[in-house]
Amino acid sequence: xxxxxxxxxxxxxxxxxxxxxxxxxxxxxxxxxxxxxxxxxxxxxxxxxxxxxxxxxxxxxxxxxxxxxxxxxxxxxxxxxxxxxxxxxxxxxxxxxxxxxxxxxxxxxxxxxxxxxxxxxxxxxxxxxxxxxxxxxxxxxxxxxxxxxxxxxxxxxxxxxxxxxxxxxxxxxxxxxxxxxxxxxxxxxxxxxxxxxxxxxxxxxxxxxxxxxxxxxxxxxxxxxxxxxxxxxxxxxxxxxxxxxxxxxxxxxxxxxxxxxxxxxxxxxxxxxxxxxxxxxxxxxxxxxxxxxxxxxxxxxxxxxxxxxxxxxxxxxxxxxxxxxxxxxxxxxxxxxxxxxxxxxxxxxxxxxxxxxxxxxxxxxxxxxxxxxxxxxxxxxxxxxxxxxxxxxxxxxxxxxxxxxxxxxxxxxxxxxxxxxxxxxxxxxxxxxxxxxxxxxxxxxxxxxxxxxxxxxxxxxxxxxxxxxxxxxxxxxxxxxxx
Amino acid sequence: xxxxxxxxxxxxxxxxxxxxxxxxxxxxxxxxxxxxxxxxxxxxxxxxxxxxxxxxxxxxxxxxxxxxxxxxxxxxxxxxxxxxxxxxxxxxxxxxxxxxxxxxxxxxxxxxxxxxxxxxxxxxxxxxxxxxxxxxxxxxxxxxxxxxxxxxxxxxxxxxxxxxxxxxxxxxxxxxxxxxxxxxxxxxxxxxxxxxxxxxxxxxxxxxxxxxxxxxxxxxxxxxxxxxxxxxxxxxxxxxxxxxxxxxxxxxxxxxxxxxxxxxxxxxxxxxxxxxxxxxxxxxxxxxxxxxxxxxxxxxxxxxxxxxxxxxxxxxxxxxxxxxxxxxxxxxxxxxxxxxxxxxxxxxxxxxxxxxxxxxxxxxxxxxxxxxxxxxxxxxxxxxxxxxxxxxxxxxxxxxxxxxxxxxxxxxxxxxxxxxxxxxxxxxxxxxxxxxxxxxxxxxxxxxxxxxxxxxxxxxxxxxxxxxxxxxxxxxxxxxxxxxxxxxxxxxxxx
Numbered sequence: 001x002x003x004x005x006x007x008x009x010x011x012x013x014x015x016x017x018x019x020x021x022x023x024x025x026x027x028x029x030x031x032x033x034x035x036x037x038x039x040x041x042x043x044x045x046x047x048x049x050x051x052x053x054x055x056x057x058x059x060x061x062x063x064x065x066x067x068x069x070x071x072x073x074x075x076x077x078x079x080x081x082x083x084x085x086x087x088x089x090x091x092x093x094x095x096x097x098x099x100x101x102x103x104x105x106x107x108x109x110x111x112x113x114x115x116x117x118x119x120x121x122x123x124x125x126x127x128x129x130x131x132x133x134x135x136x137x138x139x140x141x142x143x144x145x146x147x148x149x150x151x152x153x154x155x156x157x158x159x160x161x162x163x164x165x166x167x168x169x170x171x172x173x174x175x176x177x178x179x180x181x182x183x184x185x186x187x188x189x190x191x192x193x194x195x196x197x198x199x200x201x202x203x204x205x206x207x208x209x210x211x212x213x214x215x216x217x218x219x220x221x222x223x224x225x226x227x228x229x230x231x232x233x234x235x236x237x238x239x240x241x242x243x244x245x246x247x248x249x250x251x252x253x254x255x256x257x258x259x260x261x262x263x264x265x266x267x268x269x270x271x272x273x274x275x276x277x278x279x280x281x282x283x284x285x286x287x288x289x290x291x292x293x294x295x296x297x298x299x300x301x302x303x304x305x306x307x308x309x310x311x312x313x314x315x316x317x318x319x320x321x322x323x324x325x326x327x328x329x330x331x332x333x334x335x336x337x338x339x340x341x342x343x344x345x346x347x348x349x350x351x352x353x354x355x356x357x358x359x360x361x362x363x364x365x366x367x368x369x370x371x372x373x374x375x376x377x378x379x380x381x382x383x384x385x386x387x388x389x390x391x392x393x394x395x396x397x398x399x400x401x402x403x404x405x406x407x408x409x410x411x412x413x414x415x416x417x418x419x420x421x422x423x424x425x426x427x428x429x430x431x432x433x434x435x436x437x438x439x440x441x442x443x444x445x446x447x448x449x450x451x452x453x454x455x456x457x458x459x460x461x462x463x464x465x466x467x468x469x470x471x472x473x474x475x476x477x478x479x480x481x482x483x
Numbered sequence: 484x485x486x487x488x489x490x491x492x493x494x495x496x497x498x499x500x501x502x503x504x505x506x507x508x509x510x511x512x513x514x515x516x517x518x519x520x521x522x523x524x525x526x527x528x529x530x531x532x533x534x535x536x537x538x539x540x541x542x543x544x545x546x547x548x549x550x551x552x553x554x555x556x557x558x559x560x561x562x563x564x565x566x567x568x569x570x571x572x573x574x575x576x577x578x579x580x581x582x583x584x585x586x587x588x589x590x591x592x593x594x595x596x597x598x599x600x601x602x603x604x605x606x607x608x609x610x611x612x613x614x615x616x617x618x619x620x621x622x623x624x625x626x627x628x629x630x631x632x633x634x635x636x637x638x639x640x641x642x643x644x645x646x647x648x649x650x651x652x653x654x655x656x657x658x659x660x661x662x663x664x665x666x667x668x669x670x671x672x673x674x675x676x677x678x679x680x681x682x683x684x685x686x687x688x689x690x691x692x693x694x695x696x697x698x699x700x701x702x703x704x705x706x707x708x709x710x711x712x713x714x715x716x717x718x719x720x721x722x723x724x725x726x727x728x729x730x731x732x733x734x735x736x737x738x739x740x741x742x743x744x745x746x747x748x749x750x751x752x753x754x755x756x757x758x759x760x761x762x763x764x765x766x767x768x769x770x771x772x773x774x775x776x777x778x779x780x781x782x783x784x785x786x787x788x789x790x791x792x793x794x795x796x797x798x799x800x801x802x803x804x805x806x807x808x809x810x811x812x813x814x815x816x817x818x819x820x821x822x823x824x825x826x827x828x829x830x831x832x833x834x835x836x837x838x839x840x841x842x843x844x845x846x847x848x849x850x851x852x853x854x855x856x857x858x859x860x861x862x863x864x865x866x867x868x869x870x871x872x873x874x875x876x877x878x879x880x881x882x883x884x885x886x887x888x889x890x891x892x893x894x895x896x897x898x899x900x901x902x903x904x905x906x907x908x909x910x911x912x913x914x915x916x917x918x919x920x921x922x923x924x925x926x927x928x929x930x931x932x933x934x935x936x937x938x939x940x941x942x943x944x945x946x947x948x949x950x951x952x953x954x955x956x957x958x959x960x961x962x963x964x965x966x967x968x969x970x971x972x973x974x975x976x977x978x
Binding site (some may be wrong): 220221222223224225227228232235238239240241242243244245246247248249250251252253254267268269272277278279280281282283284285286287288303305306307308309310311312322324347348349355357359360368369377379381382383384385386388389390392393404405406407414415416417437439440441453455 | 538541542544545648650651705706707708709748749750751752754755758759763764766767768769770771772773774775776777778779780782783787790791793794795796797798799800801802804805806826827828829830831832835836839862864868870872874876877878879880881882884
């Protein structure tokens with residue numbers, strides 16, 4: 001644009017001009033659109049100090065569409081006057097004319113016409129004077145000719161009231177010579193090319209300046225899901241702490257491994273239809289480790305291993321019921337059972353992050369499926385203090401350093417602790433996890449040695465993600481594509 | 484501290500008849516004598532029953548509590564079961580008498596009581612308790628009679644707990660009477676009541692059993708990770724209302740477990756109380772000396788590697804639900820549900836949870852439908868588990884780790900999906916060709932695919948999945964409008 005014809009002319013005129021020139025005037029002179037001149041001004045500005053351009057706001061009077069029509073055809077009242085012949089015209093006919101209705105009252109008030117109500121075939125309109133001066137048309141033509149200033153303030157506002165005239169704000173540029181003014185501007189290069197490199201011609205060419213405030217071109221890349229990126233982070237943390245990943249690739253679990261093996265009684269509310277997804281097909285688990293099952297049955301119904309037990313009738317059929325696992329603790333139970341079969345006992349650290357299912361009604365904060373994170377340490381002589389220490393290291397890898405613990409209840413851990421951390425954004429203590437030491441009634445029937453303690457903790461991936469991102473609707477994670 | 488005492492006059496009797504055996508066999512009873520209620524205590528009394536009903540009573544299915552103004556009744560009481568049409572009484576807060584059948588209908592719309600109707604609704608006989616004048620005390624577990632309603636002015640309370648779990652019924656009775664015996668004139672005493680079982684056996688309630696447990700002080704210290712003297716530990720436990728003292732060689736602590744602590748069934752319960760009294764946040768945090776080398780689960784390790792490479796190939800990862808409707812995995816893909824070997828859920832709250840997915844494709848198509856405003860082409864993938872019935876597994880089903888990718892654009896982009904597959908095989912070190920360990924695709928067909936635009940993928944000697952252009956029927960059934968290609972494979976053979 002800067003090398004366009006308009007820009008060239010502008011520079012030439014500027015050289016000849018005394019002081020500067022107005023962009024609108026130039027546009028009128030050249031017979032081009034004002035915007036074209038503005039474009040030339042802007043591109044010349046981009047080249048540096050060649051010109052100076054000052055933005056000015058001027059007001060101008062312009063005719064409206066109706067105003068233009070009147071300037072052409074005459075005012076409504078004048079047209080009405082002209083259409084009344086010497087012998088007069090029935091008013092009804094007059095009103096039917098295009099300018100009739102509008103012009104009639106004005107012509108009457110100007111005393112250009114009169115109405116004879118007593119005429120034979122209805123009211124009749126007659127001329128009062130022989131000829132009229134169409135002042136309105138004359139005034140509008142003045143404005144059209146660019147001489148609006150010749151009209152008085154009162155006259156102008158009257159025409160504006162009749163919606164024949166409007167005031168427009170015109171933004172023009174006052175262009176003057178810049179410090180590096182020159183009438184000749186060389187064409188600028190945009191990019192380096194292979195020819196320029198090989199010929200060395202780049203040394204003699206001017207290059208168009210870059211606009212560093214514009215955005216670049218985003219690479220065409222794929223994306224990983226934000227929640228699963230958090231899962232990767234947690235996997236990494238566990239592996240760094242020496243935890244081995246448990247197999248959890250089984251969404252379907254039997255009530256035995258999901259509840260009974262964890263010493264959760266068969267009458268417990270969580271085993272209700274309301275909270276757990278039970279299966280229609282396959283409805284029952286066919287294979288269970290029967291000698292272990294018997295030990296679990298005895299512990300529930302009669303006690304043993306130092307426990308009073310729950311003293312109720314334990315039913316095998318209830319334990320066989322298949323369900324969608326409600327926690328990954330069932331996978332931990334399977335892993336601990338396998339560990340217990342290996343003699344002699346070796347200490348182990350396990351973790352898992354996988355999907356669990358609860359029979360909930362969906363809303364912004366409740367999902368039927370979510371991901372549970374679980375960590376387990378099995379060793380001799382572990383204490384509550386060890387559990388807290390492991391949690392401190394685990395959470396500090398997430399950047400969470402302030403932890404507090406509160407007593408809570410889980411059917412399969414005793415003692416149990418809720419883990420709280422101080423959230424800077426929300427300015428309050430929020431729960432970040434649940435933990436405890438597995439009950440002997442769960443571990444001893446598996447065959448683990450008596451002085452082996454198993455500490456465990458768990459949290460939900462979705463909740464962790466929410467706390468980190470402060471986004472409100474967890475369900476959006478599963479349906480929207482966040483880039 | 485809590486004592487069961489014999490009454491000055493006749494002991495209250497509750498006689499259980501054999502008809503209850505089939506529906507709600509157990510009952511226990513007790514009396515709170517000369518109790519003084521205030522408005523707060525009265526409200527607390529009602530609230531305790533509600534709370535107990537919700538948790539230990541497992542929403543009244545295991546145990547239901549009935550409390551009655553003894554002065555409006557006259558024993559002995561009979562706990563029996565009768566045909567619903569034969570039971571007629573004025574229930575709590577109603578103005579006239581109804582039969583049990585009528586009550587079942589009335590309470591169907593009662594937000595509070597409708598949840599308990601199912602416990603007895605379809606049984607031939609309903610449980611009911613009468614006094615010696617035929618006044619109905621209650622029809623457990625649904626509603627008490629109005630006649631014996633308790634008010635702030637009630638002085639003598641007859642409590643009955645009926646249910647299907649004898650242990651829980653006894654525990655629940657113990658909890659109520661111990662809690663409110665504080666407000667009896669003879670504080671912390673509960674008047675005994677006798678229950679006569681169908682076989683003639685007599686039991687006196689409440690049991691209010693105290694028992695003694697012995698725990699070694701060093702065990703508590705060891706499990707919690709603290710170093711308190713036995714005397715201090717005994718003090719901490721006593722503060723938790725577990726009266727304790729050091730006995731024997733100075734290392735043993737004898738703890739008295741009151742009837743209010745039915746939750747103490749193992750030494751670990753006592754240890755938790757000691758830790759709570761000590762203060763969790765006072766325990767020193769230490770790290771276990773457990774030395775282990777970590778191992779990744781191979782399937783997850785492979786998944787992580789593939790995820791990153793899929794994103795590098797320009798595809799965006801989606802995360803979709805594992806549960807879906809039957810249509811999603813069958814009808815919408817042109818299949819019959821019986822051919823899918825899908826796992827079926829028995830109690831879904833909505834149609835969205837009828838089955839576990841047998842393919843990742845519906846989830847991805849639904850994700851596209853939910854993101855129609857995004858610019859084309861849409862290139863999505865997911866590497867996650869599907870579930871199939873498998874009788875060789877202990878539970879009768881197993882997961883498979885699938886990888887699924889879709890390309891959704893103005894043109895189907897089969898060559899792009901095919902190229903993606905080639906890239907995957909390259910990453911997995913599977914060369915093209917039928918030679919051992921290689922992969923090849925062969926023309927195939929399927930109801931979900933456009934005819935002539937579908938191929939089956941064979942790698943390492945087995946079929947691992949299919950790729951192709953989706954059939955327009957599939958596209959429209961998922962409320963989409965553009966052509967779409969997809970590939971879905973099982974990645975487990977590549978471990």
